Structure formats: structure tokens, C-alpha cells
Amino acid sequence: MGKSAVMSTIASAPESWPWPPIVRASVGWHLLAVGAAVFVPGAAPWAIGAIVLNHVLITAAGLTPRSSLLGPNVTRLPKAAADRREIALTIDDGPDPEVTPRVLDLLDAHGQRATFFCIADCVLAHPALAREIVARGHSIQNHTAQHRHNFSFLGPRGFAAEISRAQQVLEETTGQRPSCFRAPAGLRNPFLAPVLHRLGLLLVSWTRRGFDTRERDAATVLARLTRGLAAGDILLLHDGHAARTAAGRPVVLEVLPPLLARIRADGLRAVTLPEALAA
Template sequence: MSLVSPSPAAWPMPPLVRASLAWHGTAAVLALAVPGAAPWALGGVMLNHAALTAAGLWPRSRLLGPNVTRLPEAAAARGEIALTIDDGPDPAVTPSVLDLLERHGQRATFFCIAERVQAHAALAREIVARGHEVQNHSYAHRHNFALLGPRGMAAEIERAQQVLFDVTGRRPSCFRAPAGLRNPFLDPVLYRLGLHLVSWTRRGFDTRERDPARVLERLTRGLAGGDILLLHDGHAARSVSGAPVVLAVLPALLEQCRTRRLASVTLDAALPARHAGRVA
């Protein structure tokens, strides 16, 4: 089965990228045609590159293409949120996360590193079997992901798509960039594959914060329908007691969801297909 979705139209280039291409062309003409204009044209190009870099370093930015930071209004009106859990699966943490979710009757979306899914295939299948979702968080979670060119990004994402489909039998519909960082080459790849870029509404910084109370406060301050929450079962920080912070935070977080009448749903349940050509 092909994992590439037939796109109904050419990639819709974001205005910032379109303007950047136009400016590069204009700068080249100015540098060649106007005496003394080359330094100014080069400076303008450098400023443009700085703007593109800043957009890629802002995980919730939509300047480089669509970016899901909240669930649709209909889901928010139903009191739905999305609990997303990154960087696993981790056999020392993920099973306990699954138990806590089951105990509270909530669903989560696991943005998994495909390399780890290969190493822990049975655990990845258990995530799906227990009613949750496995989505694409790249193949190897490379620290230089945001510096890759179009071929490098496509290779990372497509390899992960294939691994996750082979292991779980389900084709991911969403992608989260490592650390949320990206560049202008990412969205054309995601569009071709029919993948939503998904970031978050609020995050707990639980890969570096060792105090569960502070993580919980970040996640629940103003928590409301439509929010997308970010936690980690992989690379999880440890509390002073040595326990993974996510396991200390989840019981209280899920209890607050219950008292606020919020239901955590999977992203596939809340989001439409990115384009009509996407296949299941």
C-alpha cells in the first residue's frame, strides 16, 4: 500500500515563503542592474533568512505553513482536549501511562519516534490496542532535523511513516517536528503525505522540570476545551523521588479533566483530513 496520499492540487505556498522567493529574485536583479546595490540586496536577503529562521524556531508559528495548535471549534464546544505524549515508546514508562489513561477512561495520542517503535514493537501495538493513537515524530528524532533539506526531511518522515504503518497497521495522519523546530522545506513534504503539522496549546516542560507541581500548573492554568497538551513518556525528567515526572503529573491532570468535564480524544477523532486526497 502506498503511504503517499494523492494531493488534489499543488502545494499551497505560504505567503511568507512566496514573498521570500520574490525578494530573492528582486535582490538578484538589483545587485546586477544597479551600481552599488549589491550590499543592500545582500543585507535584505540576510534579513529575510533571519525571518524564516525565526519562524522555524517558533514551534506554534503558522508562517511556514498550517500548524494545528488547538482542536477545531466543534471539538472545543464538546469539551474535548487532546493529550499528546511524545518521544516514546519507553518500556519503563509507557505501560504505566497506559494504565493511568485506562483507569480514567481517557484517550491519548502518542507521537512516537519510529526507531523506538522498531525496538519496542509490541508496546507500540499495545498503545493502539488500548484505544490510543500512534503518530509520526520522525524516524530518529535528529537534533539537526530543522537544518535538513527537502530530501533529508522527506527521508526522515517517510521512513517513520513506513515503520509506524508496518508495526501498527495504521497510517499516521499527523506529524510533530522534533522539539517543534522546522524550516520552509517541511510543509511541502507534509502536504504531499497528507500529514497535519501538530504543535500544542500548552506544555509542561516535563523533560527538564523535576517538580511535578510546576508541570501540572503549566498544563492546567486556564485549561479548556480545544486545548492540545504536551507531555513525554520518552526522555522524561525524574522527580526528586526518582519517578518519571509524567507519572506523577498524570493522575492529578486526569482528575482535573474529570472535574472540568473535559474528555481527551485522539487527534484523528478531532481533526479532518488535511486534504481530500488522503487515504486511510
């Protein structure tokens, strides 16, 4: 199936959301606990404990970026892409006027493609740079409007406002409507999945990450990304909010040259997420 057909299928997805088993079980658990508290003498403390335990489980699922308990979550490329020896290099939190142009030059020099999960407010601040990302063969996807630190605490309306606004800004700026979404830090709650479903967006996390927003040693970041590197992996780096080496250089710029060389040496090819997910 071609990319356009896949996008059409996603866009025409039904409005109703098939709630995941853990969410349906949570509703039943709450009803059972309330019923026990009301009708069973002395059961109230146990019922409260059961509800608290349930909330802890749901919260833990939302705080685990690679979890699929709260809804679909792409953590690896599909088998067809892995069979083609493809990986996805994803770069978050930009565009950044200092770092992103040099990232683009490095990608061009090695003949590889990347997916940039961009913050809409940064795109508004640097629209020409966003258009250059697309013009040079890369993909821009949705990383919310503002990258709010309290994003995982939002409800349905808050999620819809942040994500819809980002969709509009990114499409109007680049001419391409995002099909993938990544939450800030990968954190979320049960209300996110139905909003993404309604907007025709796929939640994408990663296979491995370098923690390059806080790790200043490029060798450590590189080791995290390349340890067990294999076809189908989704790698995470940052052009925005990038940590700096002791010499003051953005870590991503130190990591990319040896990482891209390793990708080529292993017979792998970095492609955009829409390309990898289209089949």
C-alpha cells in the same frame, strides 16, 4: 464527514504545493535584492542586508513551533471538537518500556485517551508495546524515524526519508497509518510543509506544553498545562526522554494523575487527535 472520508481526502491531495505567502514573498525579495545589487550602483550592501534580514525572518518562523507562517500547523482542535468539550493529550518520544505501560494504566484508570507521537526506532525496539497502545484505544502518530537533533536543518530528501520511513514502520507495526506529524521539538524549515502535503500528513504542534523533558518539578509542569486549560487545547507531555523528579520518578507519572483529575473536574474529555480532527 467521517474519519475515513477525511483520510481519503487527505491521501488524494494534489502533488502541487501551494507555497505560503511568506515563502513566495521571500523568493520575490531575493530577486529584487539581486536585481538592485546588479543594476543600482552602491546598492550591494543594502541588498545583502535585505537578504540576511529575510533569512532571519524565515529562520525565526521555523524556530517557533506554533507558527503557521511556513505552512498549515494545528495548534488547537477545531471548533466542533471544542464544542464537544474535547481536548487532546499528546505524549511524545516513546514508546518507553519503563514509562509508557504506567502511562497507559493511568489513562485507563481515568477513562481518557491520548495520542502518542512515537519515534519509529523506538517502535522497532518495542513493537509489542506499540501495539498495546493502539489496542487500549489510543493513537500512534509520526514523530520521525530517529528524532534527529539536526532535523530542522534537513532538506526535502532528508525530510522525506525520515518521515516516510517512520510512516512505514508505524503502519506495519500497528496496522494503522499515521495522519498527523510532529517535528522534534517542533522545529522545522520551509522544506517540511510540501513533504507533509505529499505524504498526506497534518503538522500538529500544541496549545500548551509542560517542558517535562527538563523540568524536574511536577507541580511546575502541572501549572503550565492547567493554567487557562480549556476545551480545544492540545497538551504536550513526554513518556520518552522524561525528566526525573528529585526522587527519581519520571515527571509525567507525577503529573498525569492530577492533570487527568482536573480534566474530568472541568467537564472535559481527552480524545485522540484522529477522533478530534475527523469532523
